[in-house]
Amino acid sequence: MSLLSVSGLGIEFGGVRAVHDVSFSADPGEIVSVIGPNGAGKTTLFNMISGVYLPGSGSITLAGEDVTGMSPHRLAERGLSRTFQNLQIFQQMTVLENVIAGHHLHERGSVFADMLHLPSSRRRSKAAEVGAMALLERLGLARAALQEAGSLSYGTLKRLEIARALALKPKVLLLDEPAAGCNAVETEEIDRLIAEVAAEGVAVLLVEHDMKLVMRISSHIVVLDHGEKIAEGDPAAVSRDPRVVEAYLGAHAKEAAHADG
Template sequence: MSAMLEVAGLSKTFGGVKAVQDVSFSVAKGSIHSVIGPNGAGKTTLFNLITGVYTPSAGSIRLDGEEIGGMRPDVLATRGMNRTFQNLQICFNMSALENVLVGRHLHLDRSFFKAMFRLPAITRGDAAAREHAAGLMEFVGCGKHVRAQANSLSYGVLKRLEIARALAAEPRILLLDEPAAGLNPKETVEIDELIQKIAATGITVVLVEHDMKLVMHISDHILVLDYGRKLAEGTPAEVRANPDVIAAYLGAA
């Protein structure tokens, strides 16, 4: 499989803190790639570098061969990259469907004059976008909440809704920041199934996750960070058997 994302010599320093140090790895197109590591290992910083929240101190990030290091998240969305956040980014004063529509804005035809005169094309566009968003809610398992207000939904449903919103931009690569955080075991199994369903559509998935059962079950490849550096990488079986990984996790326990 060819590499969709290639990270080389990536570093990020905050004052004197080396949050990410000289990290290199690549993500194969269509794969599920997890990033794990003890607390403070640099996982979130790595995600924020890849998704344009932070500018790298050094190194390169390539998406389909194009350098994307330092590009803004909205520009990256037009290049086919989207993400979810560890803390929910839901607008609670909007409906569930509207939250998904927010993620669709890239694909809406919003020229000023069309919007001003509500030309038929834009009305058609709105109807199609709503239909698309409702379809995504169905896909992530929130179909029965299409008409609900966001503030009436449970945490588990909101986590799925956030994934639906990220999918609304039609990404080719989706980064999920702790998709199972705060979920109960049943909801975690459902998220596991959803991630596999997303990957089966051809979308490349990268995730940061603390739930080892989920990571070991769904990942094609795992990158292990420790103190900002790459400690190990490989298949779940390789990573599980790696003495350095075992030591890092036992040390952190």
């Protein structure tokens, strides 16, 4: 049985089928990429898997447990973590605090201890801070630790979100366009980081537009078009699949036409 398996997942918005009957699975150490043209339903799929949207149909299983429709914080307790396509940073907090907040499940405790500044509360905070600092080092963000997150560049914030998601020590990690807006050097770093995280036994789900990156690191690719799965397989097989080629070319042709009009 797979670590994460999605079966027959679907959702409608105002009668429009955003995602329909999508199934796939991911195992520890695998990098599963979800690709498809704009509007194919990739982020919607992620939002359902991470509990942000309630699926209209289908089911999600995490480590053998049915987690369909479970709230995001309960999924977090079960080891599912994610980043967002449109950044969701805690803007008013420092970079370090953002990642400490990512350790929430490990540092949370009695609110009374927190208000009274009891040793137990200080110990929890300190442990989370040490962990957060280590993650910032790993992602090359240590120097910005005490800056307010809102003041950083887009590429830096992308990495900060990954650091925050890793703070949870996830079993399943959903990355929504981690390399968007990053330059070549940054993209390469993210590429290496994803491979590293997967090598540690995390199942990584990836939505990414950078096809070179996807083809290079994915163990398995799921292709969506108009909310439906049109192909699935290893990178080589998927890139040869005529339906995939058509979906992409068709979409590009349409986009070009729209851009003119």
